[in-house]
Every structure is written in structure tokens, then in C-alpha cells.
Amino acid sequence: MPMEIVRIPVLSDNYVWLVHEPVSGETMVVDPAVAEPVLAEADRRRWRIGQIWNTHWHPDHTGGNAAIKAATGAIVTGPAAEAERIPTLDRTVREGDRVRLGEAEAQVLEVPAHTAGHIAYHFAEEEMLFIGDTLFAMGCGRLFEGSAAQMHANMTRLAALPAETRVYCAHEYTLSNGRFAVTAEPGNGDIAERLREVESLRASGEATVPTTIAAERATNPFMRASSVEALAALRAAKDNFRG
Structure with missing residues (x-):
């Protein structure tokens, strides 16, 4: 079940x-x-x-x-x-520890950057990830206590999870993230399409999460960043974005 x-x-x-x-x-x-x-x-x-x-x-x-x-x-x-x-x-x-909820088991992943000790809980068998404020739909957390290098490592690691993994983040930031994403990758049709869907959902008062790893691979500029420097530039731009 x-x-x-x-x-x-x-x-x-x-x-x-x-x-x-x-x-x-x-x-x-x-x-x-x-x-x-x-x-x-x-x-x-x-x-x-x-x-x-x-x-x-x-x-x-x-x-x-x-x-x-x-x-x-x-x-x-x-x-x-x-x-x-x-x-x-x-x-x-800590990293690698196992925690159980009844018959289900999750592995602890250390994903620092938003805070120095941030962790996530990954239910591999159930293909579920509780990620807090590290990964958002079309975005990532602010670098309050960590570095762009740490966040880039997080994004690379999370992108390697199975595509069907459902990602349960802790904030409804998708509309703002999507508006930024289209400026970061104006030629990405997947981002434009997803933003239209998000705008419709939010106009109806509907939530936009959970998301999936597959969706983030296609439409999240931070997960798609090719280098630490690229992610750092994106994060700085997003921090000052008013869209």
C-alpha cells in the first residue's frame, strides 16, 4: 500500500x-x-x-x-x-543514516548550503524525497550559510536520482521561480510551458508541489547550471529578481 x-x-x-x-x-x-x-x-x-x-x-x-x-x-x-x-x-x-516510518525506510542525505547542516530524507523504494529548502520547483534555496559550490554539488546529486522521484519541498515559490527561469533560459520551451501551467494553477489557488526530478532536470536553471560559477551567477540574479 x-x-x-x-x-x-x-x-x-x-x-x-x-x-x-x-x-x-x-x-x-x-x-x-x-x-x-x-x-x-x-x-x-x-x-x-x-x-x-x-x-x-x-x-x-x-x-x-x-x-x-x-x-x-x-x-x-x-x-x-x-x-x-x-x-x-x-x-x-547524518549522511547515510537510515530512518524508518513503519514499513518504509528513508536514507539521510546531507545537502548543505541553505543552512550549514541541512539534510533531506530519501525514500528510494517509494521514490519520494523530502528536501526542505534545498531544492524548490524551478529553484533552489538561498545560500544563507553555505556556498555555491555546495549547492551545485547538491543539484548534481539530486539530478542523478530516478526521474520519477517525487520531490516534496517546503515552500510555494514556483511562480516566482518560473518567472525568473524564463529570463535565465529564454529559449527553453519546457520552462515557458511549465510557467503557463503554474500561472493557471496559482490563479485557481492550487498548489504546484510536489514536483519531480524529471521536471526539475528540464526546467530548473539551478539544476541545469553547468558549473559552480554559473550557479553562483544565477543565485545572485535570483536574489535580486523582482518578477
Whole structure:
């Protein structure tokens, strides 16, 4: 039976992911910015949250940890490199570690650049990736604590994952990213077509994620960047983009 994944929009543009493994009945939440909508959705579905998985320390990814933990007794897992900045952590993980949700197993990938200890959770068998703020639909995270070289390495690594892999990022940034992407690659017809689709979805109030590795290979300028220098130039341009 496939895992059930619920997208919970919170704050201005965050997505919290509620993940249920039906064989065991176990449920976890990825990067809860706040607690109340997450607890309410789990209660509505009669799911009991047993775990919280954090990708990095930023408050809009960890702000709900304490309240969810208090309400459910959930075990909180997150990056070892950022343990001092996530006081609610019960378990720290690093590159190559394995974490389980019932019958499903994910591998921890270290993907620093947005923050120094940023991690992702890759369910290889289920072809799912919870990537936090490293990779977005048609974009990538800002380089707050890392380098363009690190982000370029991340993009190369993620591009090598199976094309069908579904990518669950933590923000609804696709419209802005798409508008930038068409300026970065004006001759890319795939980007132009995808932007039209995104504009239609957002006009209807619909979400644009999850995305897939295949879609990002074709339409994400950061994943398509040929060098560290090219990615650095794109990131600098995007940081100043007002589109």
C-alpha cells in the first residue's frame, strides 16, 4: 500500500507534510512550522503523530516541534550538525543514516548550503524525497550559510536520482521561480510551458508541489547550471529578481 501524504499550507507560503504509512499505521510530520493545523489534520484523519522529521533549524521548519511533541509524545529527528539550534531533538542523524516510518525506510542525505547542516530524507523504494529548502520547483534555496559550490554539488546529486522521484519541498515559490527561469533560459520551451501551467494553477489557488526530478532536470536553471560559477551567477540574479 502506498504511503499517504497530506500537504498542509501554513504561514504565508510554507508547506508541512503529514505522512502516513498504512501498513503499520504510523504517522510523521516533516518540518512543522506551527502545530495547530497539523494536529487538527491528523485528528481529523484519526492518525496519531509518532515522529517529527526536521530538515534544518529555521523556525519556519521547527516552530511546531515543541507543541506537537507535547501533544503526542512524538520523537523528533533532525540534523546532527544543527542539534544545538533545534532544542527539541531526540535523535540526530547524518549522511547515510537510515530512518524508518513503519514499513518504509528513508536514507539521510546531507545537502548543505541553505543552512550549514541541512539534510533531506530519501525514500528510494517509494521514490519520494523530502528536501526542505534545498531544492524548490524551478529553484533552489538561498545560500544563507553555505556556498555555491555546495549547492551545485547538491543539484548534481539530486539530478542523478530516478526521474520519477517525487520531490516534496517546503515552500510555494514556483511562480516566482518560473518567472525568473524564463529570463535565465529564454529559449527553453519546457520552462515557458511549465510557467503557463503554474500561472493557471496559482490563479485557481492550487498548489504546484510536489514536483519531480524529471521536471526539475528540464526546467530548473539551478539544476541545469553547468558549473559552480554559473550557479553562483544565477543565485545572485535570483536574489535580486523582482518578477
